[in-house]
Amino acid sequence: MWHLYQFPLCPFSRKVQLVLGEKKIAYEPVTLYPWDAGEEFRRLNPAGRVPVLHDAGKKMTLIDSQAICEYLEETVDDRPLILGSARGRAEIRRLIALFDESFFGDITAPLLHEKMRKRLILRQSPDSRTLRDAVRLLHEYLDYIDWLVDNRRWLAGAQLSLADFSAAAQISVIDYLGDMDWSDHTSAHEWYRVMKSRPSFGPLLRQKMEGLPAPRHYSDVNA
Numbered sequence: 001m002w003h004l005y006q007f008p009l010c011p012f013s014r015k016v017q018l019v020l021g022e023k024k025i026a027y028e029p030v031t032l033y034p035w036d037a038g039e040e041f042r043r044l045n046p047a048g049r050v051p052v053l054h055d056a057g058k059k060m061t062l063i064d065s066q067a068i069c070e071y072l073e074e075t076v077d078d079r080p081l082i083l084g085s086a087r088g089r090a091e092i093r094r095l096i097a098l099f100d101e102s103f104f105g106d107i108t109a110p111l112l113h114e115k116m117r118k119r120l121i122l123r124q125s126p127d128s129r130t131l132r133d134a135v136r137l138l139h140e141y142l143d144y145i146d147w148l149v150d151n152r153r154w155l156a157g158a159q160l161s162l163a164d165f166s167a168a169a170q171i172s173v174i175d176y177l178g179d180m181d182w183s184d185h186t187s188a189h190e191w192y193r194v195m196k197s198r199p200s201f202g203p204l205l206r207q208k209m210e211g212l213p214a215p216r217h218y219s220d221v222n223a
Contacts, residue, residue, distance in 0.1 A: 001026055001027065001028055001055065001057070002020075002025065002026070002027040002028070002053055002054070002055050003027065003028045003029075003030050003053070003054050003055070003056075004016060004017065004020070004027050004028070004029050004030065004051060004052075004053050005030045005032045005041065005044070005045075005050050005051060005052040005053075005054065006029060006030070006031065006032070006050050006051050007031055007032060007033050007034070007050060007209075008031070008176075008207040008208060008209040009112060009116055009173050009176060009177075009209050009212075010050050010051065010173075011104060011108055011169045011170045011172070011173045012050070012051055012064075012065035012100070012169070013050050013051040013065070014169035014172060014173065014204055015065050015069065015100075015165055015166055015169040016051045016053065016065050016068050016069060017029070017200075017203055017204060018165040018168070018169060018200050018201065018204070019068075019069050019072055019073075019081065019162065019165060019200075020072070020200075021198075021199065021200025021201075021202075021203065022079050022081065022165070022198075022200045023072060023076045023078050023079050024078060024079075025072065025076065027053070029203075032050060034048055034049055034050055035117075035121060044061050044063075045061070045063050047063075049063075051063075051064075051065055051068065053068050065100070066096065066100065069081070069162060070082070073162070081160070081161050081162040081165065082161065082162050083159060083161065084157065084159065084161075088156070088157055091156045091157060091163075092156040092157075092161045092162055092163045095155055095156050095163035095166070095167070096162055096163050096166045099163070099166045099167045099169075099170050100166055100170075103141055103167070103170050104170060106134070106137045106141075107134050107137055107138050107141065107170070107174065108170050108173055108174065110130050110131075110133070110134045111131070111134050111173075111174060111177055111179055112173065112177075113130075114126035114127055114130050114131055114134075115131075115177050115179075115212075116177070116209070116212055119211070119212065120211050120212060131179075134179070135179060135181065138174065138179070138180075138181070139181070139184075139185075142182075142185040142188045143185070145167065145185070145187070145188040145191065146185055146186075146187040146188045149187045149188065149190075149191045150187050154191075155167060155191075164191075164195060165195075168192060168195040168196070168201075169204075171192055172196075172201075172204055175218055176209070176214045176215075176218055178214075178215045193221065193222060193223075196221045197221040201221075205218065205219040205221070206219070
């Protein structure tokens, strides 16, 4: 069986969990914090990062969320998530990169550092200016999501795709941290509520980060 090494607020681990859920692939989650990774885990991934998908029986280890998702896409026929024409698949991958790289770098990473790492590891207070800058940029990305879902059925086009799950994984972390502000973003909010109500999202809504409780609305699929 697959074992997914992850920690609750890693957006890339969440993306892999969503894909595993959508494709109905059985797996066992293994909570592992990268800042406390031991030698056993580093033998799987010398970089000491999650997610890592490992099957000891198959002697197979997959590293990096996009590489894992592409592998699952190529080897599991059920519920394709990178689909359509070559042009359509290129658009899916463009949006995946936007959320995995730009959104993460601009918003998720700074908020995780300020609200998780400083609190749980460094025992420091968050920097208010960094928080304000991240939330300001968040509204710019939500404006873009509004435009996408106003002009398409899903983010990348007419069909649900890995682009939607990549974006939702990042947003779910922001939501857990209590920093989502849906003001003036009705379309984006409705899209996220639909994503949040999917069965594959259930495990994410039940995950808890030790020492960092989620706000009350987090697990409410209508919130």
